[in-house]
Amino acid sequence: MYLKPIKIGSLQLKSNIFIAPLAGYTNLPTRLLYRTQGAAIAYAEMISAEGLNYSFNKSVKLLDSYSYDEPLGVQLFGANAQRILLAFLKIKDFKFDLVDINCGCSVKKIIKSDSGASLLRKPEEIYKIISILKQNTDKPVTLKIRSGWDNQSINFMEIFDSALQAGANLITLHPRTKSMLFGGKANWEHIKILKQKSSIPVIGNGDIFTAGDAKKMFDETNCDGIMLARGLINNPFLVEEIIAILEGKTYIQPCLEQRIQVLLTHCKGLVDYIGEQKGIIEFRKYFAGYLKGFPEVKRLREKLNQILSYKELESAIIEYEKFRKNNF
Ligand SMILES: Cc1cc2nc3c(=O)[nH]c(=O)nc-3n(C[C@H](O)[C@H](O)[C@H](O)COP(=O)(O)O)c2cc1C
Structure with missing residues (x-):
């Protein structure tokens, strides 16, 4: 054990x-x-x-x-x-x-x-x-x-x-x-x-x-x-x-929707804790871990690096999710 x-x-x-x-x-x-x-x-x-x-x-x-x-x-x-x-x-x-x-x-x-x-x-x-x-x-x-x-x-x-x-x-x-x-x-x-x-x-x-x-x-x-x-x-x-x-169980990797849900919770937590702009900037260093290996993430990342509000970040992520659903 x-x-x-x-x-x-x-x-x-x-x-x-x-x-x-x-x-x-x-x-x-x-x-x-x-x-x-x-x-x-x-x-x-x-x-x-x-x-x-x-x-x-x-x-x-x-x-x-x-x-x-x-x-x-x-x-x-x-x-x-x-x-x-x-x-x-x-x-x-x-x-x-x-x-x-x-x-x-x-x-x-x-x-x-x-x-x-x-x-x-x-x-x-x-x-x-x-x-x-x-x-x-x-x-x-x-x-x-x-x-x-x-x-x-x-x-x-x-x-x-x-x-x-x-x-x-x-x-x-x-x-x-x-x-x-x-x-x-x-x-x-x-x-x-x-x-x-x-x-x-x-x-x-x-x-x-x-x-x-x-x-x-x-x-x-x-x-x-x-x-x-x-x-x-x-x-x-x-x-x-x-x-x-x-524990000997089968583990299924979280799907994109689950990843995005946790990603947004994490980002929101930082925003609530240290303020909007600081929180968004701080979150950038965690972002890669959430969507590693997903297509077109580089472009999304570049976009997020320009964003300073939670609302914009959320929209960009949701847009990415839709794009991915329609294209892959
Ligand atoms: C960004 C970063 C910050 C770290 N900060 C601390 C720290 O505050 N205290 C500490 O004892 N070790 C710190 N470490 C070392 C880690 O706790 C750990 O001992 C080390 O990364 C080896 O484990 P890993 O190979 O699983 O990363 C840090 C490591 C990294 C990469």
């Missing part, structure tokens, strides 16, 4: 399909949409500890949530235990269900600030961060890591040991090094090794783009759960597809 409940400290999840934190993507309306397909938990976009420490009102926007946006993971990135604790204490009583520490982000700006994957070089700091958070909250404290800084310094087991000693409740491994960024292939063997040794849940992440990949990840690594990231951007229906296949 692939799908099963999972316990993270005091938090009981109904299943083991996780929606990754994705900066620039997992905003509130998008999370709500992904959740409807049955994911166990979704994470907000990573939040800067220094952002919370210096410009709280701006950064805290990333924590926007509704009562039905749960369970919710909040992920912080920062350089050291004291700064992360200071930030955490400001949001401690907000509505979220676990706090995760980002030890994997390899974006230049984040590395420069000694955060994200920089922490992979300092297992002792990871120990301090997890310990101090554990002393200050009853919520589960988790971490998301890469395999190491580069091929010469693969140290995910050392980091795991530090985190475990500090009391971490779950670990997610994206088995690429910091140097690889998103190149090459995720080395799932690392997840398997970690799972063999781990007494806390291990979530496998990296290169899950299809339901077949998800099944393979479980089969090859024996991980406790999987975390979806770019796969969701490419295919916003990935969660429902994975759940169906892992």
Whole structure:
């Protein structure tokens, strides 16, 4: 059985399909949409500890949530235990269900600030961060890591040991090094090794783009759960597809009408959340995932790139739907 409940400290999840934190993507309306397909938990976009420490009102926007946006993971990135604790204490009583520490982000700006994957070089700091958070909250404290800084310094087991000693409740491994960024292939063997040794849940992440990949990840690594990231951007229906296949059901890809219905709901959600023009512009980066492979989509996309109102977008999409019905 692939799908099963999972316990993270005091938090009981109904299943083991996780929606990754994705900066620039997992905003509130998008999370709500992904959740409807049955994911166990979704994470907000990573939040800067220094952002919370210096410009709280701006950064805290990333924590926007509704009562039905749960369970919710909040992920912080920062350089050291004291700064992360200071930030955490400001949001401690907000509505979220676990706090995760980002030890994997390899974006230049984040590395420069000694955060994200920089922490992979300092297992002792990871120990301090997890310990101090554990002393200050009853919520589960988790971490998301890469395999190491580069091929010469693969140290995910050392980091795991530090985190475990500090009391971490779950670990997610994206088995690429910091140097690889998103190149090459995720080395799932690392997840398997970690799972063999781990007494806390291990979530496998990296290169899950299809339901077949998800099944393979479980089969090859024996991980406790999987975390979806770019796969969701490419295919916003990935969660429902994975759940169906892992339950042994036949999955029928959504037809154009169904895709358009969800696409419009997603776009409307963004428009309602951040305003019409911003919402329409923001939606452009999700659009490709909905209609990938359909004919004449390039032309529709070019049209949408000129549009700034929801009504116009809706008309353009409906026109496309009619055109497609008449021509294919
Ligand atoms: C656009 C984008 C934003 C991301 N933002 C975050 C983030 O906020 N926190 C984090 O831990 N990882 C972040 N990641 C990394 C993903 O969560 C995930 O670990 C990585 O993409 C590997 O999984 P995948 O191969 O399924 O995409 C991001 C990745 C992408 C492509």
